Amino acid sequence: MGRVVVEVMPKPEILDPQGKAVVGALPRLGFTQFTGVRQGKRFELEVDGDVTPEVLVAAQQAAEMLLSNPIIEDVVRVADAAVESVA
């Protein structure tokens, strides 16, 4: 069984209210070195068999059509999870 990882982030020009709330909470735990947080999404898409180039193309299409909204988000990564863990 193969697995494709898709990562989606809010566009840089879109203020990320969730990230802002997280960065506000960190100093209360003593983490004063983090000056900014942006919160995105990670999807893991499972397939029967290997992650072929065709599977990656389909994952890219799914990422653009459903997993992200191009008006507010960017697809920043579409990768074979097996390759990712080796790297």
Added chain:
Amino acid sequence: MSATLASARIGVLTFPGTLDDRDAARAVRLAGGEAVSLWHADGDLQGVDAVVLPGGFSYGDYLRAGAISRFAPAMDAVVDAANGGMPVLGICNGFQVLTEAHLLSGSMVKNDHLHFVCREQVLTVENAATAWTNLYAPGQQITIPLKNQDGQFVADERTLDELEGSGRVVFRYSGWNPNGSRRDIAGISNERGNVVGLMPHPEHAVEAGFGPADATGPRGGTDGLAFFTSVLASLVHA
């Protein structure tokens, strides 16, 4: 004319997680139309003359508000009908579905303060020429409920300029911007003016005794009713 009004059939589309479909259907009836229940999994719009996408949390707002609903079979039919000129109104979650379906520009993200907001909200009617606003006066101030967490309207500057320049900003928040929406935008339309979406809820301000406070009393407000009488009027004139 009243015979035509009575025969106008307005579909109200229900997704799993929709909350305000019954209120929307009731608003249609109070305005004098016939409300027709539509189900998301059914691609047949049953010959309705217009469609309302009501508020709620379709598919639990999973992924993004409106993101999964957009691909429901009924939405293919709604997109085709909207492109053919059928009046379509998206309220709150329905507005989010319409942006995800690319019938309307921009998108909604979480309110800038991250809190759920529930209040009686004053809006300015910026465009009184759409299918859903033709019985309002340009510049009219109306009060209808607002209740959401993902209500911050965002779009890039070019899109915002286009919306402003072509009169597609239909409603603006008045007095206070409750969620950080760009340029105080509460609702917009497509170029043709048949598709309108807004975050506040006109269907909750259609009957005296159950609406927001107004001059007549604590729950006397019926400022939302003209959405539904407007669309009936536009169908008569179509």
